[in-house]
Amino acid sequence: xxxxxxxxxxxxxxxxxxxxxxxxxxxxxxxxxxxxxxxxxxxxxxxxxxxxxxxxxxxxxxxxxxxxxxxxxxxxxxxxxxxxxxxxxxxxxxxxxxxxxxxxxxxxxxxxxxxxxxxxxxxxxxxxxxxxxxxxxxxxxxxxxxxxxxxxxxxxxxxxxxxxxxxxxxxxxxxxxxxxxxxxxxxxxxxxxxxxxxxxxxxxxxxxxxxxxxxxxxxxxxxxxxxxxxxxxxxx
Numbered sequence: 001x002x003x004x005x006x007x008x009x010x011x012x013x014x015x016x017x018x019x020x021x022x023x024x025x026x027x028x029x030x031x032x033x034x035x036x037x038x039x040x041x042x043x044x045x046x047x048x049x050x051x052x053x054x055x056x057x058x059x060x061x062x063x064x065x066x067x068x069x070x071x072x073x074x075x076x077x078x079x080x081x082x083x084x085x086x087x088x089x090x091x092x093x094x095x096x097x098x099x100x101x102x103x104x105x106x107x108x109x110x111x112x113x114x115x116x117x118x119x120x121x122x123x124x125x126x127x128x129x130x131x132x133x134x135x136x137x138x139x140x141x142x143x144x145x146x147x148x149x150x151x152x153x154x155x156x157x158x159x160x161x162x163x164x165x166x167x168x169x170x171x172x173x174x175x176x177x178x179x180x181x182x183x184x185x186x187x188x189x190x191x192x193x194x195x196x197x198x199x200x201x202x203x204x205x206x207x208x209x210x211x212x213x214x215x216x217x218x219x220x221x222x223x224x225x226x227x228x229x230x231x232x233x234x235x236x
Contacts, residue, residue, distance in 0.1 A: 004047060009055045034055060037063060048114060075121065
């Protein structure tokens with residue numbers, strides 16, 4: 001987990017980047033202009049900054065120059081713009097920017113640039129501490145599926161449960177009498193929650209572990225109603 005500062009005057013961009021990076025397990029702070037960015041940088045050094053070039057008060061390149069001049073450019077900075085020229089990108093890189101992303105920013109390019117920036121950072125990204133994760137066991141000889149917390153009694157999924165009840169916090173229960181689609185969704189939800197907690201909320205590692213492309217994984221989690229950020233906060 002890393003602390004990332006997003007500086008952009010467009011609310012939609014700030015919200016989108018916050019959601020994506022938050023799903024990756026990072027803590028995201030946002031600033032809508034250079035003045036707010038200055039204050040946040042003075043209060044704490046982020047692990048990475050995503051900095052828009054065109055802003056109304058002070059543009060991103062000017063702010064980058066200020067940080068370099070004042071000895072505050074001690075973190076990786078990735079510049080963003082939908083209208084910048086090649087000369088502007090080259091200038092930002094010369095000043096000290098690590099990378100340049102052109103808007104609209106693709107998910108793959110964003111995550112790759114952030115990963116590279118954090119790897120180059122002198123301070124290793126802080127790791128999310130997760131509680132013991134869910135374990136899953138499928139029995140082929142008895143008509144039930146066991147899903148429970150590691151080290152706790154498992155809850156059974158029986159073909160004919162005597163007293164159906166809401167899922168307990170220690171496990172997960174669903175009847176085999178459910179329609180196939182609902183039962184499959186319930187299992188998939190538990191499956192992805194298991195891997196999200198196990199990987200500390202990293203969508204990149206969950207995608208690798210489950211064999212899904214990241215964009216497909218985002219759509220799948222949204223379809224199932226799984227919220228990675230909230231899940232990791234509960235488990236952390």
